[in-house]
Amino acid sequence: MADKNVPDNDEPAQLFEMASQYLKDLSFEHINSVSQIQDTQDQQQPSLDINLNVDAKKISEKSGGLYNVAIHIKIEAALGNPLFIMELIYCGDFFISGFPQEVMQMLLYVECPHLLFPFVRNIIASTTADGGFHALYLAPVNFAEMYHRQQHSNGDATDTMQ
Numbered sequence: 001m002a003d004k005n006v007p008d009n010d011e012p013a014q015l016f017e018m019a020s021q022y023l024k025d026l027s028f029e030h031i032n033s034v035s036q037i038q039d040t041q042d043q044q045q046p047s048l049d050i051n052l053n054v055d056a057k058k059i060s061e062k063s064g065g066l067y068n069v070a071i072h073i074k075i076e077a078a079l080g081n082p083l084f085i086m087e088l089i090y091c092g093d094f095f096i097s098g099f100p101q102e103v104m105q106m107l108l109y110v111e112c113p114h115l116l117f118p119f120v121r122n123i124i125a126s127t128t129a130d131g132g133f134h135a136l137y138l139a140p141v142n143f144a145e146m147y148h149r150q151q152h153s154n155g156d157a158t159d160t161m162q
Contacts, residue, residue: 014098015064016107021116023123024070025089030131031082046079052141056108064097069112071120075136084131090120109150110143117141 053072060066070091077083094112096104121138129135 015095016099016111017095018112018115019066019093019095021090021092021119023088024091025087026123026127027085027087028127028131029085031084044079046077046083048136049076049078050074050138052146054109054113054143054146056112059093062095064095067094067096067108067112068092069094069108069116071113071116073120073124075124077133077136084128084133086124086127088120088123088127090116090123092116106144106147109147113141113143117143 051072051074055070055072057068058065059068068091070089073086073088073090075084075086077085092112092115094107096107099107117140125135125137
């Protein structure tokens, strides 16, 4: 007699697990000394140019599939003159298997970056504070909306998202 609680062996088991996460690259260039900007910094908010991209690629067939997801961020701050430029690449390796292709894309470009982003946000805040500026806390990112926007703009989100 078959047990109703045992999954059918014809269906592949679903797996979604973070294997590791790490800071791959970090660059912080402080362009002007803090003493030159101290007087104006309290009166005005600097302008920020923030570019965020997500890359995902399969790196191994181990356990059904090992994928690398990378969040790339470039931040340029200016207050009349440039203040700082920060570039960051933060990665996570994920075991993912047993999902249909359309779900895989959502996992890679929405769920994985969503899990990584709090660490990215903390690194940015710490680095800007350590660089002599007020800590920069990025607002949460809606990766689902970003994914759907990218889907509509070029019909495929498998490369780089902006």
